Amino acid sequence: MTAAVEVPEGLREQAELGPNWAAWLERLPALTTDLLADWQLSVDGEPMHGFCALVIPVRTPAGRACVLKVHLPDEESEHEHLALQRWHGNGTVQLLRADPHRFAMLLERLHEDDLEDLWDVEACEIVAGLYSRIHVPALPQLRTLTSYVDRWTTALAGLPRSAPVPRRLVEQAVSLGRDFVADPASVGTMIHTDLHYENVLAGDREPWLVIDPKPVSGDPHYEPAPMLWNRWDEIVDSGNVREGVRRRFHTLIDAAGLDEDRARDWVVVRMVHNALWAVEDAERAGRGLDADERDWITQCIAVAKAVQD
Template identity: 30%
Template sequence: MAFEPPQRLVRALGETAPDGDDWLEKLPTAAQQAVALRELTVERVQVPGGRSSLVVLVRRTDGTPAVLKLAPPRARPQSERVALAHWGGRGAVQLLDGAGGEGVLLLERLHPDVSVRSLPEAKALLEAAGALRRLWVEPPGGHVFETVAERTGRQAEAMKAGAGGDVVSLVDAALGAREELLAAPPEVRLLHGTFRQSKVLAGERVPWLAVGPDPVVGECAFDLARLVRDRVEDVIASPSGAGTTRRRVKRLAESLEVDQERLRGWTLFRAVESGVRALRVGRLTDAELLLEFAGWL
C-alpha cells in the first residue's frame, strides 16, 4: 500500500519545515518499515488526518484494531510517548507499543471521525473539560518535558519579530500577560499542551479520550486556554461574540477550578501567538479571526 501523506499534513509541515528537512520524502518508506516490523494489516490512511503526523488505521496480528502514528522529530513524538505511558489510558488514548521506534507510536483505536465537536456546543465544552481534568496529574519524576515558560519563551521571541502594524498593541498586551502569569504559577502539572475539542475522540473503554498531546509542564490555566477559543469562527460570527467569550472564560474557569483572570491571560497570549503565526505564514483569514477574538479579552 502507498503511504502518501494527506495534503493537510503536507501543507502544515511545509509551514514549519527547517531547511534541508526531508521527513516527508522519507515518510512512505518509514511507514512501510513500521508496518512490516509490527506485522500489521493496513486498512487505510486517515484523511484529512492531523497537521503534524501521519495516522494509519491498522490491525494487529490478533485482529485488534489499532492506530499507527508517525511524526517528525519537531513534533516531539518521544514526549508524547512518555506522557501517554504516564497517563496509562486515563483520560487519553492508550499506548500499545511500549518500545516503539523513533517517531512511531502504536495506539488504541478510537473513532477517528467522531470528536466532541460533533456535539452541541455546551455539551462539547462539558465533555472536553471533563477529559482534560483527568490529564492534569503530577509529572513523572525526572521528566524532560518542556515547561510552559520555555515553550512560551520561544513563542514570545517569534511574536516580537512578527509584531508590526496593527498587531503591536495586542502583542504587547499578550507579552505583558505572560510575564505576570509566569511570576507566580499556582501549580505544576503535566498538561496536554495543544488541547481542543477536535483532540477528544469517541472511544470504547470510556466515551471520550484525548489524543495528540504535545505535552508540557506548568499550570492548568495554560492548557484550558486553547479550549476557550474553540469554534472561534462561530464566536466571531455571533452578534454577541464578545459576551460569549467572556462567559466561556468564566464558565470553564469555574467548572475546572481555575483562576478566571489567569485563564483570561493565557487565552489572550495563546490567541495572539496563534494569530501572529498565522499572519507570518499567510493564513490571513485565520489571523483575522484570532486577533479579533483576542481583542475581546
C-alpha cells in the same frame, strides 16, 4: 507482505512548509512500511492525517483494532508517547507501543466522532471534565512552559509597531508573560497544550478520550484557549462574538474549577502569541501578511478582547 502505504494528498501538500517536511514526507512511505513489518501490523482502513501526522488503521496479529501514528519529527511531539504512557488510558487514548526514534506509536483505535458536532458548550463541559484526569504532576523529562513563554515574550517585545495588533494588547501580553515566567505555579503540571474539539474522540471504554498531546510541564490555566479560537465560524454566525467566547470560557473554568483571572490572562497571552507567529511566518517568507493571516490576527485580537471587559 504489506502493500505500500499511500500518503494522503492533504498531508503530501505539507511538503511546501519547508525542507524538513519535504524530507520526512519523502521518507514516510518506506518508514511506515518498515513499522508495519516490524510490529507485524496489517492495514485495516484508509490512512488519516492531521496537520503533521499520518494515522493508519491497523490490526495486530491477534486481531486487535489499533492505529499506527507516525509523526513529523519535531520538538512539540517528542514527548507525546511519555505523556500517553503516564496517563495509562485514564481519560486518554491508550498507548500500546512506541518507537521514539521514528516518532511512531501504536494506539488503541477510537471512533471517528470527535467533539466537532456537539453543541460547543457541551463540548466545553466534556473537555473541562477531562482536564482533571490529565493534569497530573509533570514528568521530569518534559520541557517547561515557561522556557517557551520566556522566548515568545522576548520576541513579542520586539514586534514591529507596524504589526496590526493593538499596542496596548502587545504590552499587556508582554507584561503578563513576564509575570507568568517568574511564577512557580506556571510549571509542574503535565498539560496537553492543544486540547480542542478534534483532539477528543469517542471511545468504547469511555464516551470521550483525549488524543494528540503536545505535553509540557506547565499550568492547567494555559489549557482553555484552543477551545475558544476553534469552531470560530459558529461564534461569528451567532452574531455576538463577545458572548459566544465568554460562554465557552466560563463553561470551561466553572466546570474545571480553574481560577478565572489566571485563565483569562493565559488566554490573552496565547492569543497575542498566535498573532505574533502569523507576523513571523510572513516575515520569514519575505512578504506582507496575506488575507488569511490578517483574518487570523483579527480573530486572535477578538478572543483576547472578549475574555476581558
